[in-house]
Amino acid sequence: SYELTQPSSVSVSPGQTARITCSGDVLAKKYARWFQQKPGQAPVLVIYKDSERPSGIPERFSGSSSGTTVTLTISGAQVEDEADYYCYSAADNNLRVFGGGTKLTVL
């Protein structure tokens, strides 16, 4: 098995840059994706293939990768960005794992 490790919480003030990390050996060889989930809602894909942004996702969301760590960066975080964020990767077709999630507070 493999694991993806995220901080349980990150807190920033509105307008600041929020950075959420995700670590795991598999990330050195496989892409990461990031999902945003607000309370009572389904997850939303915000980053795929480490750093690609789906259409409709604001430019303030970006992703980067270095070795076994990937980072989701929200530049100029807004109150509406407050949510849980999950990283995800697939070691192989039968081994697809989410990180434990990070609660982002923008206050």
Added chain:
Amino acid sequence: EVQLVESGGGLVKPGGSLRLSCAASGFTFSSYSMNWVRQAPGKGLEWVSSISSSSSYIYYADSVKGRFTISRDNAKNSLYLQMNSLRAEDTAVYYCARTPVEDGSSFDYWGQGTLVTVSS
């Protein structure tokens, strides 16, 4: 507009069975791989199972292998999850999610989920 609507959740006793359905619309269902992802109350996301567009390839998480069966009917634009031998730890919201063409291991659209509660 892509829409995924799950149904079939409910309360079931341990050891029981349940069949979830996901009705898809707004895209060519038969061209996409599909998935089930679950989330236990207050917990994180867990991938459950994936099926390729023509059902040729099927994958399961170890936690459900041998108990759950994923299937699809492209003529009905529907995805299914047959869940047998249910356990308390299977209690979760079950989401249906589509795999995007540009990233074969990801999920780009999700349904709103259906709650499965396993309890006596």
